[in-house]
Amino acid sequence: MESILLLAHTESDGRLGKPALEALAAALALGGELTVGLVGGDAQPAADQIAGAGAARILAVTGEAFTHPRYSTDAAAAEALCRAAGAKIVLAPSTSRWSRALPGVAYRLGGRIDTHATSLAQQNGAPAVTRWFYRQRMEAVLTRQQRPWVVLLDPGCVPAWSGAAGSAAVEPVAVDAHPTRTTVTGVQAPKADEQTIRPDAKLLFVAGAGWTKKQADGAVHGAEAEKLILGFLRTAKASLGGSKSLVDLSGEGEAVLRFMTHMNQIGQTGSTPRHPKGLSTCCHGEEPHVVGWRFVTERRAINLDPNCGWARGKADVLYVADAFEVMREVNRLLG
Numbered sequence: 001m002e003s004i005l006l007l008a009h010t011e012s013d014g015r016l017g018k019p020a021l022e023a024l025a026a027a028l029a030l031g032g033e034l035t036v037g038l039v040g041g042d043a044q045p046a047a048d049q050i051a052g053a054g055a056a057r058i059l060a061v062t063g064e065a066f067t068h069p070r071y072s073t074d075a076a077a078a079e080a081l082c083r084a085a086g087a088k089i090v091l092a093p094s095t096s097r098w099s100r101a102l103p104g105v106a107y108r109l110g111g112r113i114d115t116h117a118t119s120l121a122q123q124n125g126a127p128a129v130t131r132w133f134y135r136q137r138m139e140a141v142l143t144r145q146q147r148p149w150v151v152l153l154d155p156g157c158v159p160a161w162s163g164a165a166g167s168a169a170v171e172p173v174a175v176d177a178h179p180t181r182t183t184v185t186g187v188q189a190p191k192a193d194e195q196t197i198r199p200d201a202k203l204l205f206v207a208g209a210g211w212t213k214k215q216a217d218g219a220v221h222g223a224e225a226e227k228l229i230l231g232f233l234r235t236a237k238a239s240l241g242g243s244k245s246l247v248d249l250s251g252e253g254e255a256v257l258r259f260m261t262h263m264n265q266i267g268q269t270g271s272t273p274r275h276p277k278g279l280s281t282c283c284h285g286e287e288p289h290v291v292g293w294r295f296v297t298e299r300r301a302i303n304l305d306p307n308c309g310w311a312r313g314k315a316d317v318l319y320v321a322d323a324f325e326v327m328r329e330v331n332r333l334l335g
């Protein structure tokens with residue numbers, strides 16, 4: 001088996017995040033000699049965290065310049081680690097940081113990169129990558145002759161490594177401080193409670209355009225819809241998805257569901273998240289939407305229409321009911 005380099009950057013607490021531990025598990029399962037390459041302000045806590053993984057070497061590029069995500073410094077660090085390790089296969093988690101920096105690194109090394117891999121495993125004696133094409137409609141298995149072969153593994157595809165911590169020896173790798181015009185002045189992010197997209201949530205809650213339509217009394221109940229949905233998300237810690245019709249409405253500045261953006265859109269032209277369970281509400285369940293549910297294991301839907309798309313084999317359970325009534329009662333039980 002060819003040698004493998006696992007590239008990982010530290011998170012704000014100095015440790016490795018779940019996507020990095022998932023990529024570590026995938027690298028170990030591959031079976032070749034494993035080198036870990038760490039990037040961050042200080043790599044020792046991360047190295048100690050994975051001391052029990054049995055990596056042959058742990059290399060690190062550290063220092064103030066490598067604390068923050070930034071293309072020039074991340075690419076320089078990754079390139080130096082790849083050259084120091086000399087590995088044929090370079091595996092990294094598909095974090096926004098690596099997704100931005102590693103394609104350029106593969107080019108500098110004269111190698112190749114594949115992104116959005118869902119697995120990297122031995123097949124017929126050679127490493128092979130699995131990934132989806134055409135908005136998750138076709139799954140392909142790829143091998144490549146070129147080396148180094150850089151592979152970005154999507155989060156949520158492999159159980160995270162969870163071995164013992166310990167104390168690990170780290171070999172520093174020097175990088176010339178690359179001139180950069182980008183200065184990181186801080187991070188602006190919504191408070192954790194306001195964040196509605198939660199990739200690690202057990203449940204995906206999808207809101208469709210029905211929440212904004214006239215109801216049985218002939219009126220629109222946007223304010224109550226907002227209260228019911230946000231109330232449920234807070235107590236259930238679910239992730240929020242939307243249909244295209246609904247997110248387009250919000251984009252037009254309609255006074256409904258102000259927390260919904262195009263980032264929430266699930267489907268053919270939206271995202272394809274991985275959650276164990278999904279609950280669709282006031283959404284018709286048309287094919288371009290449901291294709292985004294491909295990796296949701298257990299699907300339920302609430303719709304007034306017994307003939308909606310979900311009824312045609314797309315949901316495990318369809319509740320033919322008024323979502324306002326159902327969610328009012330669910331929130332009462334949860335509260």
Ligand SMILES: Cc1cc2nc3c(=O)[nH]c(=O)nc-3n(C[C@H](O)[C@H](O)[C@H](O)COP(=O)(O)OP(=O)(O)OC[C@H]3O[C@@H](n4cnc5c(N)ncnc54)[C@H](O)[C@@H]3O)c2cc1C
Nearest residue numbers: 208209210243244245267268269270282284288289304323
């Ligand atoms: C090229 C292309 C790409 C597309 N990509 C996407 C995509 O990525 N994602 C996506 O979502 N769509 C996509 N679409 C659009 C998709 O085909 C549908 O138009 C869209 O998903 C419909 O959204 P909806 O179900 O929320 O709204 P509607 O079709 O308006 O359905 C609203 C539903 O709410 C129900 N309802 C109303 N009130 C209640 C209530 N009180 N209780 C319960 N149910 C109620 C109604 O019965 C109805 O079924 C795409 C279309 C095309 C052509």
